[in-house]
Amino acid sequence: MEGVDHLADERNKAEFNVDDMKIIWAGSRHAFDVSNRISRFVATDPVFEKSNRALMTRKELFKNTLKKSVYAWKIIKELRLSDEEGIKLRIFMDQPGFLDLHWGMFVPAIKGQGTEEQQQKWLSLANKMQIIGCYAQTELGHGSNVQGLETTATFDPKTDQFIMHSPTQTSSKWWPGGLGKVSTHAVVYARLITNGKDHGVHGFIVQLRSLDDHSPLPGITIGDIGMKFGNGAYNSMDNGFLMFNQFRIPRDQMLMRLSKVTREGKYIASDVPRQLVYGTMVSVRQTIVSKASDALARAVCIATRYSAVRRQFGSENGGIETQVIDYKTQQNRLFPLLASAYAFRFVGEWLKWLYTDVTQRLEASDFVTLPEAHACTAGLKSMTTSATSDGIEECRKLCGGHGYLWCSGLPELFAVYVPACTYEGDNVVLQLQVARFLMKTVSQLGSGKAPAGTTAYMGRAQHLLQCRSGVQKAEDWLNPSMVLEAFESRALRMAITCAKNLSKFENQEQGFSELLADLVEAAIAHCQLIVVSKFIAKIEGEIEGKGVKKQLKNLCYIYALHLLHKHLGDFLSTNSVTPEQASLASHQLRSLYSQVRPNAVALVDAFDYTDHYLGSVLGRYDGNVYPKLFEEALKDPLNDSVVPDGYHEYIRPLIKQNFPSAKL
Numbered sequence: 001m002e003g004v005d006h007l008a009d010e011r012n013k014a015e016f017n018v019d020d021m022k023i024i025w026a027g028s029r030h031a032f033d034v035s036n037r038i039s040r041f042v043a044t045d046p047v048f049e050k051s052n053r054a055l056m057t058r059k060e061l062f063k064n065t066l067k068k069s070v071y072a073w074k075i076i077k078e079l080r081l082s083d084e085e086g087i088k089l090r091i092f093m094d095q096p097g098f099l100d101l102h103w104g105m106f107v108p109a110i111k112g113q114g115t116e117e118q119q120q121k122w123l124s125l126a127n128k129m130q131i132i133g134c135y136a137q138t139e140l141g142h143g144s145n146v147q148g149l150e151t152t153a154t155f156d157p158k159t160d161q162f163i164m165h166s167p168t169q170t171s172s173k174w175w176p177g178g179l180g181k182v183s184t185h186a187v188v189y190a191r192l193i194t195n196g197k198d199h200g201v202h203g204f205i206v207q208l209r210s211l212d213d214h215s216p217l218p219g220i221t222i223g224d225i226g227m228k229f230g231n232g233a234y235n236s237m238d239n240g241f242l243m244f245n246q247f248r249i250p251r252d253q254m255l256m257r258l259s260k261v262t263r264e265g266k267y268i269a270s271d272v273p274r275q276l277v278y279g280t281m282v283s284v285r286q287t288i289v290s291k292a293s294d295a296l297a298r299a300v301c302i303a304t305r306y307s308a309v310r311r312q313f314g315s316e317n318g319g320i321e322t323q324v325i326d327y328k329t330q331q332n333r334l335f336p337l338l339a340s341a342y343a344f345r346f347v348g349e350w351l352k353w354l355y356t357d358v359t360q361r362l363e364a365s366d367f368v369t370l371p372e373a374h375a376c377t378a379g380l381k382s383m384t385t386s387a388t389s390d391g392i393e394e395c396r397k398l399c400g401g402h403g404y405l406w407c408s409g410l411p412e413l414f415a416v417y418v419p420a421c422t423y424e425g426d427n428v429v430l431q432l433q434v435a436r437f438l439m440k441t442v443s444q445l446g447s448g449k450a451p452a453g454t455t456a457y458m459g460r461a462q463h464l465l466q467c468r469s470g471v472q473k474a475e476d477w478l479n480p481s482m483v484l485e486a487f488e489s490r491a492l493r494m495a496i497t498c499a500k501n502l503s504k505f506e507n508q509e510q511g512f513s514e515l516l517a518d519l520v521e522a523a524i525a526h527c528q529l530i531v532v533s534k535f536i537a538k539i540e541g542e543i544e545g546k547g548v549k550k551q552l553k554n555l556c557y558i559y560a561l562h563l564l565h566k567h568l569g570d571f572l573s574t575n576s577v578t579p580e581q582a583s584l585a586s587h588q589l590r591s592l593y594s595q596v597r598p599n600a601v602a603l604v605d606a607f608d609y610t611d612h613y614l615g616s617v618l619g620r621y622d623g624n625v626y627p628k629l630f631e632e633a634l635k636d637p638l639n640d641s642v643v644p645d646g647y648h649e650y651i652r653p654l655i656k657q658n659f660p661s662a663k664l
């Protein structure tokens with residue numbers, strides 16, 4: 001029934017103040033106000049309508065994305081929206097497009113790697129969108145191995161120019177978003193060559209297309225790489241290819257904040273770490289972690305509301321059927337994902353702090369925390385995007401058959417989200433960076449250099465290698481120090497085992513290759529410890545609002561104990577817990593599920609998502625699912641006519657058996 005809240009009973013059961021939880025979720029009252037206002041603005045503007053995009057052709061979808069992006073930019077300018085409001089507008093617009101790469105990578109690359117003069121020149125154009133940029137790093141032959149890129153930028157002292165060239169087919173740039181059809185400029189990563197010497201990969205600002213008629217400049221071959229996974233979904237983005245044929249750019253278009261080439265062609269490296277050329281990736285990995293919580297929260301919101309609406313079995317005595325959310329199996333699959341969405345939110349907040357801190361330090365030439373910032377952004381990007389992709393698919397299954405319908409919102413969310421496991425660094429490759437960092441830290445234990453930050457726990461190695469968990473009863477698993485100790489000893493023992501096994505190899509690199517799978521497991525254990533510890537820090541801090549802290553505590557322990565259950569092999573094989581303690585954890589988990597159950601719908605309401613943003617018939621705020629499923633079905637073009645196109649051509653001849661006989 002229209003106008004009726006079918007989930008009102010669920011909302012009345014909540015034992016906490018949802019409005020207060022909304023503030024916690026958003027991060028602050030101000031952040032909530034901005035999100036709330038902008039999401040409602042987008043939801044009510046017809047230009048941002050998106051329910052029809054699955055039926056669009058690629059060209060229609062691309063053009064629709066251009067229209068929305070330019071309209072969004074117009075609104076940002078005309079209403080003088082702040083940066084924060086502009087970012088929210090792009091998020092709630094919910095259609096990947098060139099704006100993401102222009103603002104998310106092109107502008108930050110120039111800010112991070114350009115000199116003051118370069119920033120002044122290029123950012124003044126980019127900030128007004130008089131040029132549109134993308135981030136062109138990956139090539140057909142190399143993505144993960146950035147040092148293996150083949151594009152060359154050779155300095156020509158005669159003309160004071162760099163000659164950009166793609167020497168092989170595999171050196172074609174391949175994948176950059178916005179490159180295919182829209183960008184006028186790119187930050188291109190290429191091997192710098194001066195006086196015949198290769199100085200490795202550096203960034204260059206390159207104009208690709210004419211600012212008058214948008215045609216590619218002579219010496220540039222450019223286009224879209226073709227359809228990607230899923231109908232609609234990420235196909236709104238023009239990921240592109242690019243080849244250079246001896247294309248010249250002025251010398252001052254090399255990004256020269258980190259190293260320079262003089263007029264004479266002399267290469268001058270500054271004393272900052274060369275890895276700062278990867279700085280844009282670190283910044284984007286950090287934002288991807290908060291985005292993971294957002295994407296997972298969307299899926300969980302849909303699955304939770306629908307699980308409260310959906311009923312199956314249990315009416316044997318003539319009563320009403322059971323809501324599927326009341327099945328313990330449903331809770332055991334759904335509530336850990338709900339808890340993960342909150343966990344990723346809080347670790348995302350912390351990571352933002354860490355990133356801001358390292359940025360300020362770098363500006364003051366303090367590089368000490370750079371390795372940890374790299375390891376944390378890489379590891380948490382990897383861990384949260386893998387968990388979120390799996391989680392979205394699990395939410396689809398939690399919604400049964402209807403979850404497979406496009407209008408559930410889940411197929412599209414999955415298709416758009418899943419490349420996050422690959423872009424901005426393949427998730428396995430990134431965990432191997434964490435593993436290298438851990439092995440280095442372990443090798444320095446006992447050297448007098450105390451591990452700091454997220455590896456500080458390794459400084460208590462003597463204790464953590466010997467301790468036995470003190471858990472004796474199920475409630476002990478609600479003791480933060482007992483939970484932390486179990487995760488710390490598991491992570492440390494896995495890292496130390498890897499280090500010991502590595503030391504058996506004469507050649508460290510060969511040993512590393514042999515042990516890759518174990519190293520990734522150790523890295524994941526370390527990352528999970530970070531997330532658990534940041535969630536615990538959150539619930540131990542000041543939290544306002546009636547009943548809010550209690551709910552967050554429940555979710556925190558669900559997150560931790562569910563991980564313990566899922567990775568029980570690690571915990572048992574490292575003797576971090578005993579089988580009896582593991583079974584007490586399962587007992588405690590069931591009790592926590594019962595406590596979350598009456599609050600589940602309110603906990604997803606706290607995300608404050610509009611129906612427009614969710615884009616899901618199953619996840620509607622009012623729970624009015626069935627009539628709306630019918631409405632959606634009737635909108636399908638196949639239902640435009642009662643007798644389908646093709647009846648006379650195929651169905652009728654088949655039934656009447658009067659089709660011409662087949663010829664071999």
Ligand SMILES: CCCCCCCCCCCCCCCCCCCC(=O)SCCNC(=O)CCNC(=O)[C@H](O)C(C)(C)COP(=O)(O)OP(=O)(O)OC[C@H]1O[C@@H](n2cnc3c(N)ncnc32)[C@H](O)[C@@H]1OP(=O)(O)O
Nearest residue numbers: 094137143144145146147275278291295374416423424425
């Ligand atoms: C319609 C429905 C809508 C639904 C919405 C759903 C939400 C969606 C949200 C998504 C929005 C986000 C939008 C994003 C759009 C996509 C953008 C994608 C862009 C890209 O993909 S750009 C290309 C990214 N490429 C990569 O990430 C490449 C990965 N490879 C690398 O980073 C490096 O090559 C690698 C693997 C780190 C190795 O580098 P290498 O130089 O070979 O390093 P070594 O291993 O030898 O290590 C040397 C030394 O350096 C240290 N190091 C390495 N990297 C860094 C770094 N970044 N910072 C600091 N230090 C670094 C390393 O640890 C070593 O240190 P040592 O001390 O051991 O020497």
Ligand SMILES: Cc1cc2nc3c(=O)[nH]c(=O)nc-3n(C[C@H](O)[C@H](O)[C@H](O)COP(=O)(O)OP(=O)(O)OC[C@H]3O[C@@H](n4cnc5c(N)ncnc54)[C@H](O)[C@@H]3O)c2cc1C
Nearest residue numbers: 135136137138142143144175176177419422423424425428
């Ligand atoms: C949707 C999307 C958008 C993108 N946008 C951009 C963009 O805007 N700009 C840009 O420059 N790039 C972009 N990319 C490219 C992206 O960054 C790369 O695809 C990514 O870094 C992975 O690199 P790859 O494709 O070379 O994977 P590969 O490295 O070829 O990975 C293939 C397999 O090999 C494994 N593997 C590779 N190396 C190792 C190793 N050392 N040890 C163990 N296993 C290994 C991986 O785990 C994976 O299973 C985008 C990609 C996608 C999918």
